[in-house]
Amino acid sequence: METKDIIIVILLVAVIAIGGAAGYYLTLPPPEPGKLAFSDLSISPTAVEAGHLVTITVVVKNVGGSSITETVPLLINGEVEDSQEVTLDPEESTTLTFTVNKTEVGTYTVVIGGLSGSFDVISLTLKNPNTIIVATIGEAESLDPAWAYDTASGEIIFNVYEPLIWFDRGNTDKFIPLLAENVPSVEDGTITNNGTVYIFKIRKGVNFTGYDAWGNLFTKELTPADVEYSFERAMVQDRSGGPIWMLYEPLLGVMHSRFPNGTIRPDLLNGTLIDQAIESNATHVWFKLKRPYPPFLQILSQTWASIVSKDFCVMHGDWPGTWNNWTLYNDPPRSPLDMYEVMCGTGPYMFKSWKHGVQITLVRNPNYWRGPASVETVIIKKVDEWSTRKLMFMAGDADIVYVPRAHAPEIEGLPGIRCYKNLPTLAVDAIFFNFNISRDSPYVGSGKLDWKRNSI
Incomplete structure (x- = not known):
């Protein structure tokens, strides 16, 4: 041991001795408590038929300075669905796995440790085999x-x-x-x-x-x-x-x-x-x-x-x-x-009834010259709200629904569902010119190529 090290040790002992005599001691700070951090929430599949299992996993890590034992709840639509107890040392991590079985059709929101996701439960049962139900707007x-x-x-x-x-x-x-x-x-x-x-x-x-x-x-x-x-x-x-x-x-x-x-x-x-x-x-x-x-x-x-x-x-x-x-x-x-x-x-169909604001019903024409239609009844329902049409579709209460382009990702990939998009179609777009424009308008321009000055 070098001389300066001996001096530091002697001084430390002296300080401790003096502190003890004076009624106080110098001690090291306690370690930070354990703290759980959550990442990599996974839900599979994100769409499932009613009564089938959904697997939910999440990675949990102790980012604190002490060991920790804590109960981790799984929330489904705001209610505790399940929970697991986890014990982790500092910097230790583990993966928690939950399985969920839902029989009611709908969208379920999953929350674990502040992370959230969702999955859809749909019905693939053909409720009305002799009827086509269309849910659309207007x-x-x-x-x-x-x-x-x-x-x-x-x-x-x-x-x-x-x-x-x-x-x-x-x-x-x-x-x-x-x-x-x-x-x-x-x-x-x-x-x-x-x-x-x-x-x-x-x-x-x-x-x-x-x-x-x-x-x-x-x-x-x-x-x-x-x-x-x-x-x-x-x-x-x-x-x-x-x-x-x-x-x-x-x-x-x-x-x-x-x-x-x-x-x-x-x-x-x-x-x-x-x-x-x-x-x-x-x-x-x-x-x-x-x-x-x-x-x-x-x-x-x-x-x-x-x-x-x-x-x-x-x-x-x-x-x-x-x-x-x-x-x-x-x-x-x-x-x-x-x-x-x-x-x-x-x-191929005959008109049967019209409940205004609700639905129009068509029935099969038995005298159709090309042979009877394969489906007996067609019901066209007026359902303006997208969320309602989506639930009807997922529950099997509608066979065909109008899907706004912005909501297409909510339907794509659902099991048993076909999505047809970007099909060729004919469209007419019109551009109308207003010729009754004030000559003092700053957007009229000089008639020359001065778009940089007058462009909006």
Whole structure:
């Protein structure tokens, strides 16, 4: 031992001796208490069928200076679900494992040591094997193909009514026959007169089927006269803000039956131009266009070109097919079919009921010409709240739901669920220019390329 070390020891002993004599001692500080830190919370799987196990793990480490024994609770939706006691020395760590079995459908929030996560419990049981339940937003506006101009109405109409032709699967420019037996073409001579006449042969053996306003089942065979009536009726009705301008433009070269002030166009008053634009005989229907109009087949494949039964419409107070009084049926405040809330089409389903603000119910058409649909009933429910639609979907109370793009990650990856996204679709975006701008506006610019100075 060196001399300076001996001196330090002697001084320390002396200090202790003096301190003891004076009534106090110098001691080392106590170690810090034990303290648990949590990390790496894991929940697997994050979506599980009701009654199946979910495994929850978390890493626990003693970051304090002393050994510690503590009970670690597992909280599920704010309630203690389970707990484990852990004893750790300083810097020691361990992994805690919990297993949870939930039978009620829903989203469960997990909290351990300040860390949180969640898992979903879903039902894969087919509760209604003969029914498709759709939970979506909004509600149909109309049951009348000539009136409806919204997506919600179109979804109903396309299942009850049918047009002459339909898209060939995913092709937007190729068509297949539906109520017609042919898709007109120049090659087979059914598009003639330089593209201004389209000829359709109407399918035989197809029946309209639906319930009338008095609860009776109406059934009648489709005829070419019904097809002619369907288009003429739509042009007679021509409600304000409706879709029938898409028939007027190619057939008559005008946008509507009326001027902007609401008066009927003089050249249409006797109905001759409308009557001559669509003609029929015992087997065929043909359209005479004002000029060649390439999108005409696309127009004929949409809901507003659906074929209705003349007898069924007239039975419910609709236009009787006469021209001496057709203006009385022009631009009505409401469609007669909507006033009675009836539909009668040739499609795979029949309209059954409409509980406004709640749901629309369709039932299988037993007379469908392509054979009965595989599902007996379709119910379209109006459920505007996303969380409610999600719970219905997870519980098996809805088979198809509308999922906002922002909430798609909540559904993707759930067992037994298919998500279709980013499918090709047609969309129209519009940019409108305001020409009534003050010359003093700082954003007008000089007309030169001065975007740096005036850009926002």
